Every structure is written in structure tokens, then in C-alpha cells.
Amino acid sequence: AAIVYHGGVGTCSQALQAGIPHLVQPMAHDQLDTLSRVRDLGVGLGLSPAKFTEKRIVSTLDELIGDPDYKSRAREISRTFxxxxxxxxxxxxxxxxxxxxxxxxxxxxxxxxxx
The missing domain is CATH 1.20.5 (Single alpha-helices involved in coiled-coils or other helix-helix interfaces)
Structure with a gap:
């Protein structure tokens, strides 16, 4: 499982608490910071609006779900909640x-x- 969202702080915190990888598609403002933090934490990846195509979404989700490190790191962080x-x-x-x-x-x- 993974969550796809725009980078809102509320959704980010809920996904961190749930312990699932993130696919963030930020548009502006704090959403860009959220993506940066998601990447730094090792719990997800992001796509810019220009790259948010069906093909890229599928390949990025395959990477997030297929690489056990994303799930493992997300679960590790969820325990702190x-x-x-x-x-x-x-x-x-x-x-x-x-x-x-x-x-x-x-x-x-x-x-x-x-x-």
C-alpha cells in the first residue's frame, strides 16, 4: 500500500502515523517542504505536476511498493506516534x-x- 496526495501536512502526518509510503505531487508553498521532508525521511517520492502522468505514477508506485526500505522506514517512523x-x-x-x-x-x- 501507498498513499498518493498533494503534500498537505495533515495527510502527511496521518500517512506517517499509518506507516505507509508516500507519493507526493506538490503544487506550491508548504507542499514542496512536505515533499522534501518525506524524501529526507526515506518514506516516499514525489512527482512534479508536469511529470504526474499515468505512466510515471504507475512506475513510481511500483518503486515505492516494490522497495521494502520505504515500507520499513515508514513503519519505523509510525512507531514514534x-x-x-x-x-x-x-x-x-x-x-x-x-x-x-x-x-x-x-x-x-x-x-x-x-x-
């Missing part, structure tokens, strides 16, 4: 701040609980 890891890390950071007294009762309140 495990919600319990984020909750646990947030708790650890809060506890660390409390222990080092970086947030505490002796500091003036800014209305945001010392944060």
Missing part, C-alpha cells in the same frame, strides 16, 4: 520540572500555572 509514549514523556517532563523546582509555589503566577 504511539500515544502512550507522548503521554509518558509529557509526565516525565512535568515531574522533572517539579523536581528541579523550575515550576513551583514560590514562583509568581502568570495565569498559566507557571508555564
Amino acid at each position: 504511539a500515544p502512550e509514549l507522548w503521554v509518558r514523556r509529557t509526565c516525565e517532563l512535568v515531574e522533572e520540572l517539579l523536581v528541579t523546582n523550575q515550576i513551583g509555589r514560590d514562583q509568581p503566577s502568570n495565569g498559566f500555572g507557571g508555564v
Whole structure:
């Protein structure tokens, strides 16, 4: 499996979480940055609008699906999205701040609980 999309950040994050390779066809703006990051992460490839033809789409998807490195890297990254890891890390950071007294009762309140 692979996802084909225009390079939107929301779709990118969902595809990263799903652990599937990406085929990005960016048009402009942040979509170009998304493609750059997808390539840097090793989870996908991109085609410019001028090269987004049936033949190129098929050959690029064949490459993405046929090369196990794309799928392997996508799955590796998807494991970092495990919600319990984020909750646990947030708790650890809060506890660390409390222990080092970086947030505490002796500091003036800014209305945001010392944060």
C-alpha cells in the first residue's frame, strides 16, 4: 500500500502515523517542504505536476511498493506516534520540572500555572 496526495501536512502526518509510503505531487508553498521532508525521511517520492502522468505514477508506485526500505522506514517512523509514549514523556517532563523546582509555589503566577 501507498498513499498518493498533494503534500498537505495533515495527510502527511496521518500517512506517517499509518506507516505507509508516500507519493507526493506538490503544487506550491508548504507542499514542496512536505515533499522534501518525506524524501529526507526515506518514506516516499514525489512527482512534479508536469511529470504526474499515468505512466510515471504507475512506475513510481511500483518503486515505492516494490522497495521494502520505504515500507520499513515508514513503519519505523509510525512507531514514534504511539500515544502512550507522548503521554509518558509529557509526565516525565512535568515531574522533572517539579523536581528541579523550575515550576513551583514560590514562583509568581502568570495565569498559566507557571508555564
